[in-house]
Amino acid sequence: MASVLDVRDLTVRFDTADGEVCAVDGLDFSLEAHETLAVVGESGAGKSQIFLAILGLLTRNGRASGTAAFGDHDLIGLDRAALDDIRGRDISIVFQDPMTSMNPSLTIARQMTEVLERHQGMGRIQARAHAIGMLEQVGIADAPARFDTYPYELSGGMRQRVIIAMALLCNPRILIADEPTTSLDVTLQAQILALFHDLKQAFGSAVVVITHDLGVVATLAQRVMVMYAGYAVEISPVDDLFDTPQHPYTRALLNAMPRVDREQSTLVPITGQPPNLERLPPGCPFHPRCPQAFERCRIERPPLETRGVRSKACFLDWTAAPVATGQAVP
Ligand code: SF4
DSSP states (O other), rough: OOOEEEEEEEEEEEETEEEEEEEEEEEEEETTTTEEEEEESSSSSSSHHHHHHHTOOOOOTTTEEEEEEEEEOOOTTHHHHHHHBBBBBTTTEESSSHHHHSSSSHHHHHHHHHHHHHHOOHHHHHHHHHHHHHHHHHHTTTTHHHHOOOGSOOOOHHHHHHHHHHHHEEEEEOEEEEEETTTTTTHHHHHHHHHHHHHHHHHOOOEEEEEEHHHHHHHOSSSEEETTTTTTHHHHHHHHHHHSSOSSSHHHHHSSOSSSSOOOOOOOOOOOOOOOOOOOSSTTTTTOOOOOOOGGGTOOOOEEEEETTTEOSSSOOOOOOOOTTTTSOO
16 A cells, blocks of 8 residues: 655654653654554653644744655655645644634634635635535534534534534545544544544545544554654554554553453553653663563663564564453553
């Protein structure tokens, strides 16, 4: 399968009052055409910063290095005008809080037609018809009437649907959804997940879902990249990851979530705290929390090693053993 995005040696650093913080360190991964890749990990693992860096949306104290090949472009270091053209047309992002993605002082109509006029060269009437059609496609009831309202006049679930419609207006090659269901109640979460699933079939975009929720991963993804402290620690097809997780952190994440696919006695929370990026431990960043750590782990950082379609960053041997649920790891 062809890659739509190929990221090599991506590093993201921030200047802070306490010195430099490395949020993503030497990351390699690719996104295949039409696939859904889930990026999972605790908050602070660097998940969102990867894509903010690729899209040139880091805060002013942040900077990125490495390469992110998208067609003929390397998105890292691309000038602002070129990135403005790519964002919203070829690559769209849906944020967790719809209000951060919308201008509260402009109607939905104005915000949607502007995208089509700018990126697709449509006239006002054509843009209006296309945008209303997209609202209907994402399940907004009575779309022509909603079209001329302001964001604050819509419910949270409806705002999220509008944001998804805006993201899909130009039929992007890549749709990035950053915690797309976190701010929604359980019923709306299920509806939005079903919507993503249907839209992916209809539009054929490659999708990246950034989430801490393995339920979302199981519902939507074909492949998963597990992040810890700015590093990819495991990349696997979703079924392999759930059946035979290779990294102790992946096992810990799975043991901490309810499983409907197997018998499970208790949930086991992950011990310890996510590491402080300003003071990462030497060696494997997971070693202070890893029940299988040994001497080498405290000194050397394990590289990401690939076997077939799977990769892991851990000194332990590859295992074919299914995850033991409801038990301490492992
Ligand atoms: Fe645990 Fe060592 Fe593997 Fe790190 S390298 S996850 S500390 S066993």
